[in-house]
Amino acid sequence: MQIARYTAYGGPETVALEDAPIPTPGQGELLIRVRAAPVTAGDARMRSGRVPRGLSLMVRLAIGWSRPRVAPGWAFAGEVAALGPGVTGFTQGQRVFGLKGFKGGAHAEYLTIPATGPVLSLPDTLSFEQGAAFFFGGLTAAEFLIDRARLAPGERLLVAGATGSVGSAAVQIARHVGAEVAATASPANHPLARQLGATEVTDYRSGPPQGPFDVILDVMGSLGWSRAQPLLTPQGRLVLITADLSEMLASALRRRRFITGTNKDDLPSMRRLVDLHRAGGYTPVIGPTLPFAQLAQAHRIAESFHKPGNLIVTMG
Numbered sequence: 001m002q003i004a005r006y007t008a009y010g011g012p013e014t015v016a017l018e019d020a021p022i023p024t025p026g027q028g029e030l031l032i033r034v035r036a037a038p039v040t041a042g043d044a045r046m047r048s049g050r051v052p053r054g055l056s057l058m059v060r061l062a063i064g065w066s067r068p069r070v071a072p073g074w075a076f077a078g079e080v081a082a083l084g085p086g087v088t089g090f091t092q093g094q095r096v097f098g099l100k101g102f103k104g105g106a107h108a109e110y111l112t113i114p115a116t117g118p119v120l121s122l123p124d125t126l127s128f129e130q131g132a133a134f135f136f137g138g139l140t141a142a143e144f145l146i147d148r149a150r151l152a153p154g155e156r157l158l159v160a161g162a163t164g165s166v167g168s169a170a171v172q173i174a175r176h177v178g179a180e181v182a183a184t185a186s187p188a189n190h191p192l193a194r195q196l197g198a199t200e201v202t203d204y205r206s207g208p209p210q211g212p213f214d215v216i217l218d219v220m221g222s223l224g225w226s227r228a229q230p231l232l233t234p235q236g237r238l239v240l241i242t243a244d245l246s247e248m249l250a251s252a253l254r255r256r257r258f259i260t261g262t263n264k265d266d267l268p269s270m271r272r273l274v275d276l277h278r279a280g281g282y283t284p285v286i287g288p289t290l291p292f293a294q295l296a297q298a299h300r301i302a303e304s305f306h307k308p309g310n311l312i313v314t315m316g
């Protein structure tokens with residue numbers, strides 16, 4: 001089988017595809033034949049080592065000093081190819097989707113994962129591509145809007161950067177919650193933002209839209225506290241999905257109104273997102289789709305931070 005490997009911190013050319021033996025599932029493990037996997041903003045950041053200011057040291061301590069010592073690929077969708085000893089609750093051929101997490105390994109034609117780990121049955125309503133796209137933006141948007149900002153029905157939300165992976169999930173989930181959604185996007189993506197449920201769409205290059213907002217979800221951190229605060233109601237909350245170290249420290253002083261951090265990717269969060277999908281509140285947007293052999297090109301697109309929806313590689 002083919003697997004991906006990072007050879008160094010650097011450009012997309014540092015992603016190499018190489019041959020490897022198909023792994024054997026151990027006790028309690030599933031062998032998955034991967035059909036599709038996302039190439040996320042997180043994958044691009046791991047590969048390049050380019051992270052918001054002040055966080056580089058922490059990231060290199062976590063994933064490798066001189067090169068990323070993690071495997072490429074955070075999430076996957078595919079089929080159960082074999083069951084390791086002692087596995088219950090899954091059958092051979094079952095469609096599944098799940099997460100390899102930050103240690104990675106989903107950019108491969110086969111992978112193993114504990115059957116009790118972050119892997120779930122793929123609903124019939126989702127294709128392999130949609131399954132691959134499902135968790136990255138969806139988990140982030142659901143946790144920050146529902147749990148952290150406590151977005152309520154009737155509130156007015158601005159999603160700044162509304163059509164990428166996180167933004168496209170946020171617009172849908174907010175509409176499902178019953179919020180009114182304004183969005184910013186580049187002009188080519190305005191139809192997509194409206195289709196997702198935004199009622200007011202403007203170009204972020206011509207400045208922020210008219211406030212006040214109860215919640216602002218600033219996907220790329222392009223507004224920051226100083227530009228967002230005048231657009232908020234007195235009880236309004238700013239969520240910075242992309243925040244540097246100084247913003248993270250500053251948010252600790254205004255906990256309720258200024259929200260930063262990272263989201264959870266555990267089984268309860270994954271199940272909650274599946275429930276949201278079943279209730280009609282979220283279906284991931286599929287953007288560019290490339291064959292696995294073009295993984296380096298997919299990284300090139302991912303690190304532009306201007307892709308519509310989710311970028312997928314397919315393993316055939």
Ligand SMILES: NC(=O)c1ccc[n+]([C@@H]2O[C@H](COP(=O)([O-])OP(=O)(O)OC[C@H]3O[C@@H](n4cnc5c(N)ncnc54)[C@H](OP(=O)(O)O)[C@@H]3O)[C@@H](O)[C@H]2O)c1
Nearest residue numbers: 041161163164165166185186204222242261262263305306
């Ligand atoms: N905190 C966490 O736990 C967490 C979790 C997931 C992701 N993230 C971070 O969130 C960010 C977005 O991830 P993603 O997967 O959604 O990326 P993405 O799919 O590449 O989407 C980026 C979005 O930002 C918009 N955008 C680009 N430049 C902008 C600017 N200057 N002002 C306003 N909007 C701008 C793009 O709009 P156009 O395409 O219309 O130009 C697009 O909608 C990344 O930095 C990622 O590392 C953080």
